[in-house]
Amino acid sequence: MTVLPPAFETDIAAVQQIEAVPKILEVVCRTTGMRFAAVARVTDSRWICCAVRDEIAFGLAPGGELKVETTLCHEIRQHREPVVIDHVAKDTVYCNHHTPALYGLQSYISMPIFLADGSFFGTLCAIDPAPHVLNTPETLGMFKLFAELIAFHLNAADKLAVSEADLTNERKTAELREQFIAVLGHDLRNPLASIAAVARRFRKAALSEEEFGYLDLMQNSVRRMAGLIDNVLDFARGRLGDGLTLTRTAQDLAPVLQQVVGELQAHAPGRQIDLVLDLKRPVDCDPARIGQLLSNLLGNALAYGVPARPITVSAQTGLQQFELSVTNHGAPIPPEILGKLFQPFSRGAGQDKQEGLGLGLYIASQIARAHGGMLSATSTVDETRFVLRMPLG
DSSP states (O other), rough: OOOOOOOHHHHHHHHHOTOOOOOOOHHHHHHEEEOEEEEEEEESSSSEEEEEESOOOOOOOTTOOOGGGSSHHHHHHOOOOOOOSSSSSGGGGTTTHHHHHHHHSEEEEEEEEEESSSEEEEEEEEEEESSSOOOOOHHHHHHHHHHHHHHHHHHHHHHHHHHHHHHHHHHHHHHHHHHHHIIIIIIHHHHHHHHHHHHHHTTOOOOHHHHHHHHHHHHHHHHHHHHHHHHHHHHHHHHHHEEEEEEOOEEEEHHHHHHHHHHHHHHHHTSOOOEEEEEOOOOEEHHHHHHHHHHHHHHHHHSSSOOOSOEEEEEHHHESSSEEEEEEEESOOOHHTTTTTTTTTTTTTTTTHHHHSSSSHHHHHHHHHHHHOOOEEEEEESSSEEEEEEOOO
């Protein structure tokens, strides 16, 4: 037997895996009286048997091949219509055709098989050395139905193969994702922690004012790097993993918000940050994540607000929702930029030279979403305001 290209081997295997094909060929033979039926893969250069029922010792088996130019299937592939011959000797079109004469046929029927994309796969055909009545609506309907059934299974097999390939790729991606998150969460944090520990150790030594200045620079750099790692890690979890994880508890958020404002005020001593709290009841949330959200919003306000104008942080609990807002003053954000603020790696006009990766607002929006809330932004000539609104429970 001729060694076939892998594509043909795949096609043969696909037909062989259709459990209904043997029964289809049996029904074709018993219904029509034909003693040979086959499913063939037909291209412009090859005719390959994919499945066969042979009661006349024709000699073909799955993988067997006929010269395509000697077959009627070759013509069917070109005109894409079925061919039906009851009795070759009495047929005005095919009585002198080379195919029946070459293979000793007197009756023949072949129905094209089309895939979902309209491409021609091959044929469902039957032949016999004796004449048979084939050109009836019942027989043509049966062949058409069987051809469509075979095509349906072939299309389903293709979709399954694609799904399995996608699943394999997804598993590989998941492994890479886990490795990536592990590197961020462990391999990058460890050396950074070592640098921070060394800086703290040197602070206990007798150093000059200039040397203490270098330590301040080092610790500030460590803090910024830690923030970058946190942001990228959260981005990876949000976009590549299962989303941000929350550890929710009902508690008074005032201490958390006061601590965040105090920390950022310490790093920007020349800026005025007003904190207005009206928290009458506990909030069911992840307090660390809410603190991170506020830190990102307040850091953004410090970076882009006018230094001479105060920044206002306001938090309140209503009957059904918790609201947290950060307001700063400065040039309004253009509408085309405002609509993209919560996209990852997004920057507004005039922000290209700012530090960071452009993930802070995106992560803040993801924290809001994880809590079942929403983060919005408005910007006018008077003020730019970010507001978190989330249900209390």
